Amino acid sequence: MEKKQFQTESKKLLDMMINSIYTHKEIFLRELISNASDAIDKRYFRSLTEPESGLNRDEYEIFITADEDSRILTVSDNGCGMTADELENNLGTIAKSGSLDFKSENSADNVDIIGQFGVGFYSAFMVADKVTVVSKVYGADKAYKWESEGVEGYTLEECDKDSVGTVITLHIKPDSEEEDYCEFLEPYSIQRLVKKYSDYIHYPIRMDFEVTKPVEGKEGETEKTVERRTLNSITPLWKKQPSEVTEEEYQSFYSGKFYDYEKPVKVIHYRQEGTVEYTALLFIPSHAPFDYYSKNYEKGLQLYSSGVLIMDRCAEMLPDYFSFVKGLIDSSDISLNISRETLQQDHQLRTIAKAVEKKIKNELQKLLETDREKYESFFKAFGSQLKFGVYSDYGTHKELLQDLIMFTSSNDMKYTTLKEYADRMPESQKSIYYACGETAEKALRLPQAQAVISKGYEVLLLTEDVDEFTLQTMMNYNDKKFVNVSTDELDLATEEETKKLEEENKSGKELLDFIKESVGGLNSVRFSNTLGGHPAALSSEGGMSIEMARVLSKMPDAGEGLKASLVLEINSEHAITSKIRELFESDKDKCAKYCKLLYAQARLLSGLEIENAEEFSGLISELMI
Numbered sequence: 001m002e003k004k005q006f007q008t009e010s011k012k013l014l015d016m017m018i019n020s021i022y023t024h025k026e027i028f029l030r031e032l033i034s035n036a037s038d039a040i041d042k043r044y045f046r047s048l049t050e051p052e053s054g055l056n057r058d059e060y061e062i063f064i065t066a067d068e069d070s071r072i073l074t075v076s077d078n079g080c081g082m083t084a085d086e087l088e089n090n091l092g093t094i095a096k097s098g099s100l101d102f103k104s105e106n107s108a109d110n111v112d113i114i115g116q117f118g119v120g121f122y123s124a125f126m127v128a129d130k131v132t133v134v135s136k137v138y139g140a141d142k143a144y145k146w147e148s149e150g151v152e153g154y155t156l157e158e159c160d161k162d163s164v165g166t167v168i169t170l171h172i173k174p175d176s177e178e179e180d181y182c183e184f185l186e187p188y189s190i191q192r193l194v195k196k197y198s199d200y201i202h203y204p205i206r207m208d209f210e211v212t213k214p215v216e217g218k219e220g221e222t223e224k225t226v227e228r229r230t231l232n233s234i235t236p237l238w239k240k241q242p243s244e245v246t247e248e249e250y251q252s253f254y255s256g257k258f259y260d261y262e263k264p265v266k267v268i269h270y271r272q273e274g275t276v277e278y279t280a281l282l283f284i285p286s287h288a289p290f291d292y293y294s295k296n297y298e299k300g301l302q303l304y305s306s307g308v309l310i311m312d313r314c315a316e317m318l319p320d321y322f323s324f325v326k327g328l329i330d331s332s333d334i335s336l337n338i339s340r341e342t343l344q345q346d347h348q349l350r351t352i353a354k355a356v357e358k359k360i361k362n363e364l365q366k367l368l369e370t371d372r373e374k375y376e377s378f379f380k381a382f383g384s385q386l387k388f389g390v391y392s393d394y395g396t397h398k399e400l401l402q403d404l405i406m407f408t409s410s411n412d413m414k415y416t417t418l419k420e421y422a423d424r425m426p427e428s429q430k431s432i433y434y435a436c437g438e439t440a441e442k443a444l445r446l447p448q449a450q451a452v453i454s455k456g457y458e459v460l461l462l463t464e465d466v467d468e469f470t471l472q473t474m475m476n477y478n479d480k481k482f483v484n485v486s487t488d489e490l491d492l493a494t495e496e497e498t499k500k501l502e503e504e505n506k507s508g509k510e511l512l513d514f515i516k517e518s519v520g521g522l523n524s525v526r527f528s529n530t531l532g533g534h535p536a537a538l539s540s541e542g543g544m545s546i547e548m549a550r551v552l553s554k555m556p557d558a559g560e561g562l563k564a565s566l567v568l569e570i571n572s573e574h575a576i577t578s579k580i581r582e583l584f585e586s587d588k589d590k591c592a593k594y595c596k597l598l599y600a601q602a603r604l605l606s607g608l609e610i611e612n613a614e615e616f617s618g619l620i621s622e623l624m625i
Contacts, residue, residue: 039079321389
C-alpha cells in the first residue's frame with residue numbers, strides 16, 4: 001500500500017490548517033457534521049434528478065459513536081459517498097471543496113450547501129492523531145479507505161462497506177497537561193457541542209446513550225440500557241413563518257437561548273429577500289442584564305450560515321445604541337473567512353447590518369405609537385443607551401434616534417417625546433426649554449424653570465448625566481433650539497422689561513461689583529427679572545452649563561478648566577435685595593456676609609455643594625445670635 005503525499009506545495013500548509021486557522025478545537029465536530037450534511041444534501045438532490053432508488057427524506061441521518069476506552073470517535077452519514085478519485089481529489093488536495101464544485105455545477109437549482117473552502121475536514125487533526133475515512137457511493141461494488149496521520153501524507157485502498165455513505169473515524173489524541181482531549185469522547189460533551197454549533201442541521205444527528213432505568217415490575221431494581229437520542233432540533237424556529245409560531249414558542253426559545261426568563265418587550269421575526277437574503281429573529285429585552293452598563297458586556301447577534309452557528313456574538317451586526325437587542329441572523333450570502341469563525345468585512349455584511357438597524361428603529365417606533373406603557377417600560381431600562389447613541393459620533397445618528405428618546409415633562413411629570421413637546425408648543429414659543437437636576441422635582445424647583453412655566457411654556461426636566469449632552473449635540477429639533485433655563489440664553493423678557501433691567505444693572509454696577517468681589521469665583525453678578533419669588537439663583541455664561549461642568553468634573557481625567565462661568569442672578573425686587581442695598585451703604589462688612597449667604601443659597605438651589613461649609617455654618621450662627 002503506497003503512502004501518498006498531500007497535493008500541495010508544502011506540509012506547512014496542512015500544519016497551519018491544523019494549528020492556526022481555528023480558535024477553538026471543539027469546532028472540528030461542527031465541520032465534520034456540516035460535511036456529512038452536505039453529503040446527504042447531494043444524495044437527496046441527485047435522487048430527484050437521476051434514476052437512483054435513494055432513500056426517503058426521513059431515512060437520512062448522521063450518526064455519532066464514542067468509545068472512551070479505545071479513544072475512538074466516529075461520525076457517519078448515509079449521504080452520497082466518495083469514489084477513489086473523489087477521495088484523492090477532495091481529501092488529498094487541501095482547500096479543494098467538492099461541495100463548492102457541486103454548488104457551482106447546480107447554481108440554478110438553489111442548492112443549500114454549507115462547505116466552501118475544503119479545509120473543514122482537516123480540523124479533525126486538531127484532536128486526532130489519525131483519521132480514517134471509509135466511503136462508498138450508490139451503485140458501486142467497492143468501497144475505499146483513506147487514512148492519514150497528518151502532515152506525513154495519506155494512504156488510499158479498497159475496503160469493504162455494506163452501506164452507501166461515509167464513516168469518519170478519529171483516533172483521539174492522548175490527554176496532556178495543556179489539553180483534555182477526552183472531553184470529545186464524553187457523550188454529554190458531544191451532545192452539548194452538537195446543540196451549540198449544529199442544532200439546526202436539517203437532518204437528524206443521532207447517538208446512543210447508556211442510561212439506567214428501573215426494571216418494570218421489580219421495585220428498587222435498575223438495569224442499564226441503550227437509548228438512541230436525536231441531538232439536534234433540526235428545524236430552526238426562525239425558518240418558520242411568523243404566523244406559525246406561537247408567543248409561547250418565542251418565549252421558550254428566547255429564555256433557552258439567552259438565559260432570560262422574563263418576557264421580551266418585542267419580538268422581531270422577518271425574512272429579507274433581494275440582493276442579500278437573510279432571516280432575522282430579534283428580541284428586545286424587558287430589562288437590562290446586570291452587566292449591561294459595564295465594560296464586560298458584549299454586544300452582538302448570533303450568526304448562522306444555513307443553520308450552522310458561525311459566531312456566537314457578531315458585534316458588527318448591531319450599533320452600540322441598539323446593543324441591548326438579542327437574537328440571530330441566518331444568511332448564506334455573507335462572506336466568511338476560511339475558518340468560518342469570523343467574517344470578511346464586505347458589502348453583504350454592511351447591507352445586512354444597516355437593514356437590521358433600520359428594522360429595529362422602525363419596530364421601536366411602532367411600539368411607541370401602539371403600546372405606550374410597554375415602550376416606557378423599555379425606555380426606563382435602555383433609554384440612556386439611546387441618548388448615548390445621539391451623543392456619540394458627533395451626532396451622526398441623531399436623525400435616526402431623536403424620535404425614540406423621552407424626557408420628563410413639567411406638564412404632568414410624565415415622559416414625553418420631543419415630537420409631542422413640539423406639537424404642544426404655542427406659536428409664541430421660539431425655543432425648547434429644559435432644566436437639569438438630580439431629580440425631576442429638583443429641576444422643576446429651579447427659579448428659572450418656574451419663570452418659564454409662568455409664561456405658559458413647558459420645560460423638559462433632565463435628570464441623567466447624558467441628557468444635556470444629548471440635547472446639545474442635537475442643537476435643535478424641528479428648527480426649535482434647545483435652551484437651558486439656567487444659562488444666559490434664556491430670554492423671556494419683553495423689550496420694555498429688558499430696557500428696564502439694563503438700567504438697573506447699570507445704576508447698580510457698584511453694588512454688583514462689590515458682591516462679586518465679596519463672594520469670589522463668579523464670572524459676573526447681575527439683576528434678573530426671571531426669578532419669581534426667589535432672591536437669587538445661579539446661571540452660566542458661554543458653552544459650558546452648570547450641569548455639564550458637574551458631570552465632566554466627575555470624569556477620571558477631569559482638568560481644572562472644566563468649570564462653568566458662574567453668574568449670580570439677583571432678584572432686584574426681592575426684600576433681601578433691599579436689605580443688601582441698605583447694608584452696602586451702612587455696613588459693608590455685614591453686607592459681604594449677606595452676599596456670601598445669598599450665594600450659598602443659590603448654589604444649593606442649583607444642586608451644587610457649598611464651597612465652604614464651615615464658613616457657611618458660622619455665618620448662619622452669627623445671624624441667629
